[in-house]
Amino acid sequence: MNLKEVLKIADKIVFEKTGQHLDDLQAAVLKGTLERETYKHIAKDFDCSESSVRKVGAELWEILSEELGEDVSKSNLRSAMERLQVFLFSKHFGQDSVQIGFVNFCGETLHSPDIPNLHPPNQETSNAKPTKTLHQDLSEMPELGNFFDRTHELQTLTTWILQQNCRLITLTGISGIGKTSLAVQLVQQIKHEFDYAVWCTLDEFPTIDKFQSHLTQLFSQSENPDSSPTNQKRLPLIKYLQNHRCLVVLDDVHNLFCSGELAGKYKPKYEEYRSLFKQIEKLSHQSCFLLVGWEPPKEVPQLTSENTPIRTLQLTGLDTAAAREILRDKGLAETDDCDALIHRYQGNPFWLKSVATLIQELGIGAAELLIDDTILLPEDLKDVLDEQFDRTSELEKQVLSLLTTENQPVNFAKLLQNGQISSSDLLNTLQSLSRRCLIEKEASLYTLSPVLKQYIKTRRSH
Structure with missing residues (x-):
């Protein structure tokens, strides 16, 4: 989306909200943001204070957030405006005007020749769907804060959920990589495609009974809002997932699994989650469970086929x-x-x-x-690595220690030769470390990141 079109649409939104067109400083903030300039750099170019630029930016992001229905910030302005472009042109192509919030976009804006990559929609796209009544419980979902560009990952997850109708998706990655932030951004973008949107954080180790009761209570109350809780007849959870299109996010799913064991082994009181996840994967329904955490359940493979309704996305660093x-x-x-x-x-x-x-x-x-x-290794960085490292088994700690002594990536044979671990145990340990995102694998070679290597050496010296 080019600068001219962003300024044009932003000016329309700001005018409808404030009765004033964009001033020169507001336009400079938008231009600088799209060109990835800092507030300090924008202030220098405009010959004003950095605090003035920050204040103008904050006001712009608040106005755009209210009108676009999502949190807009300096870090995601471009992607937010591109999503607006897709909505205006793909969803409502050919209409004389489109209403977004309190802003009415006329045909001149909608059909501007300055916007590239427009394609006429198919008949299915051009027929507007009836508005859904959204029931949601997102009280446990964290605030997004600054969100740094994850366009490719968002597109991948959106395609899996909305187009390929995947029923069970795991989003994994090492601590701090941005899994929860990505999941929050995803929910904000696609929640209106569902009848129900629910976010659950598993840091309090809920039993399967409490978890299913929470969901079925939400679903049943929404279906029968006038009935008292004692008179509500609740169906099995899978029936609600079949009757309605539901998006359920389980954050910190690693809290279901044991520490000191290989990745994905359930704690004794939470083994019934395995049956739930299998049921969600195998039985036909129109809902999606997104599991977010440091490691996936054992039964979820890292590599999945497009012919199955299950997917895994292991998150890596930002570009x-x-x-x-x-x-x-x-x-x-x-x-x-x-x-x-x-x-x-x-x-x-x-x-x-x-x-x-x-x-x-x-x-x-x-x-x-x-x-x-x-x-x-700042203390807060060591703290989060401690928490993840403490979950590993003794065999995993041995393999990680071996990898800290290697200056180059090594293959399975060399690890087997240098350690005191059987071939079978080493294979299972490498798989577990890979699932926990603690080692890197390229072809048949294994290595540690410089940060983890330094962390393990420092921990060992103490």
């Missing part, structure tokens, strides 16, 4: 452009060897925020950090 936004927000400039820092910390949003904060507070430059391959 360089998106990761730079984190460092800019922390006051690190392009001249501070940002790309090298991003590579060393693998584009992990939390890791980058943690080390950037430390650099900022110490007043040192990234160039000094990069001397002699130094890896800084």
Whole structure:
């Protein structure tokens, strides 16, 4: 979506909300944001204070958020406007006007020749669907905050859920990689495609009975709002999933599994979740469960076929452009060897925020950090790694220690030769470490990230 069209649509939204067209500073903030400039850089170009630019930006994001029905921020402006473009042109192509919030987009705006990549819709797309009544319980869903570009991952998950009708999806990744933020953004974008949208956080280790009771109570109350809870006849959970299109997110799903064991082994009181997940996968219904956590259940394979209704997305680091936004927000400039820092910390949003904060507070430059391959491990970074490392089994700890001694990626045969682990145990351990996203695998070679290698060495020395 080009700058001219973004300014045109933003001006329309702001005018309808405030009665005033975009002023020069507002336009400069939008232009700078789309060009990935910092507030400081925008202020310098416009010859005003950074605080003035931040204030104008905050006001713009609030107005756009209200009118577009999603949280818009500096980090996701481009993707939010592109989603608006898709809505305006794909969903309502050919209409004289379209209403978004309180803003009416006329035909001139809708059919502007400046917007690229437009294709006439098919008959199914052009027939507007009746508006659904959305029932939701998103009280446990965290606030999104700053969201850094995950366009490809969002498109993948959206396709799996809305087009391929996948019934069970796991979203995994190492701590700090942004799983929950991605899931929140996904729910905000697609929740209106469902009759029910529910977010559950499994940090209090709910039993299967409590969990299913929570869902069936929500579904039954929505179906019979005038009946008292004692008079409601509740169906089995799967019946509600068959009768309605439901989106259910289970965050921190790793809390269902044992510590000190290989990945995905259920705690004794939570083994019935296995039957629930199998039922969701195997039985025909129109709903989707999204499991978010450090590791998937054992029965969910890392590699899945397109012929099955089950998928796994293992989240990796941000691309360089998106990761730079984190460092800019922390006051690190392009001249501070940002790309090298991003590579060393693998584009992990939390890791980058943690080390950037430390650099900022110490007043040192990234160039000094990069001397002699130094890896800084701030305390908050070590805390989250402690929590994940403490879940590993003794065999996994042995293999991780072996990998810290290797300067190059190694194959299975060398690990078997260097360790005191049987071939069968080593295979299972490598699979578990891969599922926990603690090792990296390329072809038949295994390695550790520089951060994890330094963390394990530091932990071992204590």
